Amino acid sequence: MQEEQPIVDIALHLKNHGIRPSMQRMAIMEYLMGTSTHPSVDVIYSHLLPKMPTLSRTTIYNTLELFREKGAIRVLNLDNKITRYDGKTTEHAHFVCRRCGRIYDVEIPDEIYEQLNKLPDHLVEQTDVNYTGVCAECLGPNVIR
Amino acid sequence: MQEEQPIVDIALHLKNHGIRPSMQRMAIMEYLMGTSTHPSVDVIYSHLLPKMPTLSRTTIYNTLELFREKGAIRVLNLDNKITRYDGKTTEHAHFVCRRCGRIYDVEIPDEIYEQLNKLPDHLVEQTDVNYTGVCAECLGPNVIR
DNA sequence: TTGTAATTTTGTAACGATAACAAATTTGTA
DNA sequence: TACAAATTTGTTATCGTTACAAAATTACAA
Numbered sequence: 251m252q253e254e255q256p257i258v259d260i261a262l263h264l265k266n267h268g269i270r271p272s273m274q275r276m277a278i279m280e281y282l283m284g285t286s287t288h289p290s291v292d293v294i295y296s297h298l299l300p301k302m303p304t305l306s307r308t309t310i311y312n313t314l315e316l317f318r319e320k321g322a323i324r325v326l327n328l329d330n331k332i333t334r335y336d337g338k339t340t341e342h343a344h345f346v347c348r349r350c351g352r353i354y355d356v357e358i359p360d361e362i363y364e365q366l367n368k369l370p371d372h373l374v375e376q377t378d379v380n381y382t383g384v385c386a387e388c389l390g391p392n393v394i395r
Numbered sequence: 396m397q398e399e400q401p402i403v404d405i406a407l408h409l410k411n412h413g414i415r416p417s418m419q420r421m422a423i424m425e426y427l428m429g430t431s432t433h434p435s436v437d438v439i440y441s442h443l444l445p446k447m448p449t450l451s452r453t454t455i456y457n458t459l460e461l462f463r464e465k466g467a468i469r470v471l472n473l474d475n476k477i478t479r480y481d482g483k484t485t486e487h488a489h490f491v492c493r494r495c496g497r498i499y500d501v502e503i504p505d506e507i508y509e510q511l512n513k514l515p516d517h518l519v520e521q522t523d524v525n526y527t528g529v530c531a532e533c534l535g536p537n538v539i540r
Numbered sequence: 541t542t543g544t545a546a547t548t549t550t551g552t553a554a555c556g557a558t559a560a561c562a563a564a565t566t567t568g569t570a
Numbered sequence: 571t572a573c574a575a576a577t578t579t580g581t582t583a584t585c586g587t588t589a590c591a592a593a594a595t596t597a598c599a600a
Contacts, residue, residue, distance in 0.1 A: 272548065272595090291586080306550045311587070313549095327525075330470075330478045331558090332586075345517060362510055366524065369501065371531035372490060378525040379511065380472075386516035417566090417577065436557080451579045456558070458578095476587090477557075541600100548595065555588070565578065570571100 267322040277302060278313050282323060282337030288344070288353045290332045328353065328380060343379035349388040356381065412467040422447060423458050427468060427482030433489070433498045435477045473498065473525060488524035494533040501526065 260280045261271040269275060277298050281289070289297070291310050298305055314335055317323040326334040328346055334353065336344075341363055343356040358379060367374045405425050406416040414420060422443050426434070434442070436455050443450055459480055462468040471479040473491055479498065481489075486508055488501040503524060512519045 270547085270596095274549070304550075308551075308588085309549055325475075327472045327475045330472045330475060333475045345514070345519075348520070356514065358511070362507065365507055366503070369490070369526065371534065372526070373529040373534055374526050375493070375528040376526070378523070378527075380523040380525070381514065381517070381519050381521070382523075383520040384518040389516065389518055415567095415576080419578070449579075453559090453580075454578055543600080544598090546595105546597075548593105550593070551591095553588105553590085555586105557586095558584085560583070561581085563579085563581100565576105567576070568574090570573085 264322070267317075267320040269316060269320050269322060274302070274305065274309050275313050275316075277305075278310060279317070279322070279337065282335060284337075286338070286355055288326055288334040288336050290334050294335070326353070327378075341377075343381065345381040345383065345385060347385035347388055348382060349384050352385065354385060409467070412462075412465040414461060414465050414467060419447070419450065419454050420458050420461075423455060424462070424467070424482065427480055429482075431483070431500055433471055433479040433481050435479050437477075439480070471498070472523075486522075488526065490526040490528065490530060492530035492533055493527060494529050497530065499530060 260276045260283070263283075264271045264275060264279060278294060281294060281297055287293070291307065291314070294310055295305065295307055314323065314325075317335075318325050321339065324336040324339055326336055326344060328334060328344065338355065341358070341360075343358050345354040345356050346352075347354070356379075363377060366377050366379075405421045405428070408428075409416045409420060409424060423439060426439060426442055432438070436452060436459070439455055440450065440452055459468065459470075462480075463470050466484065469481040469484055471481055471489060473479060473489065483500065486503070486505075488503050490499040490501045491497075492499070501524075508522060511522050511524075
């Protein structure tokens with residue numbers, strides 16, 4: 251429940267990415283940066299609607315596309331059904347638990363990314379590492395598999 | 396243009412994965428194994444229709460889902476728009492060229508996969524490595540970037 | 541401050557890939 | 571041959587996303 255990130259920082263964060271801040275944009279970015287649940291458009295919408303009753307889904311789509319263009323977020327392609335968004339832009343991998351459905355951040359050593367990115371003759375701009383399996387919590391002793 | 400894979404082998408290949416062979420299933424698997432273009436359902440449909448005029452898209456969806464369940468193919472989630480399918484089940488990565496749109500297989504050393512799969516407390520069942528960037532051909536000296 | 545253009549937001553409608561479903565066809569086996 | 575199971579097919583429905591234009595807001599010049 252990490253809330254209350256200073257508004258000014260969010261605005262500055264957007265400006266640093268060449269994005270003019272607006273209430274909607276700040277709200278969306280604030281939510282993305284304050285959660286690690288990799289929410290979908292619908293989850294973002296449901297979360298913000300109580301505080302911004304006039305918010306439109308289209309605005310969220312537009313805003314996320316803008317964020318992506320400017321490199322302010324990462325877009326996750328994990329199941330070809332729902333697009334999820336990640337406010338954390340530093341390099342990390344994702345683990346999809348097929349039991350609980352959650353998506354966890356996984357830190358991978360820089361050396362491995364360096365090795366991965368050594369692709370002769372190619373210009374590598376992004377490297378996505380996605381795991382599928384069963385997470386630690388679901389593997390716990392009290393859980394029936 | 397690698398065609399003419401012996402039908403008997405395709406049937407055997409399916410049986411080895413617990414899949415009862417049928418004309419449609421063999422045609423789909425034969426196409427998947429004979430190409431490295433990672434085709435979508437529509438591409439598969441267009442390719443097979445001339446030889447199988449009664450073929451239905453639904454059959455392709457059903458068949459690919461069956462193949463996936465049985466572990467006979469890999470499903471690629473690369474852009475959240477179109478699902479692509481890969482007949483090659485041995486471990487390898489994928490490179491998406493943002494210029495030509497092609498998807499190339501990339502071989503990654505086993506050691507790297509071993510390192511990647513060392514996730515404490517997790518049961519890793521699949522590891523996907525997806526690159527985005529510009530491919531060797533598009534980086535060639537005669538191509539304007 | 542006022543007017544105007546540019547930007548942003550919004551709601552509706554359209555799109556398209558996929559899934560649900562039931563009927564029709566084919567296959568396996570008694 | 572007969573019948574049940576499996577497979578294929580066409581139609582319809584679903585739902586995430588995009589297109590589009592109008593409305594609202596903001597930035598800036600006079």
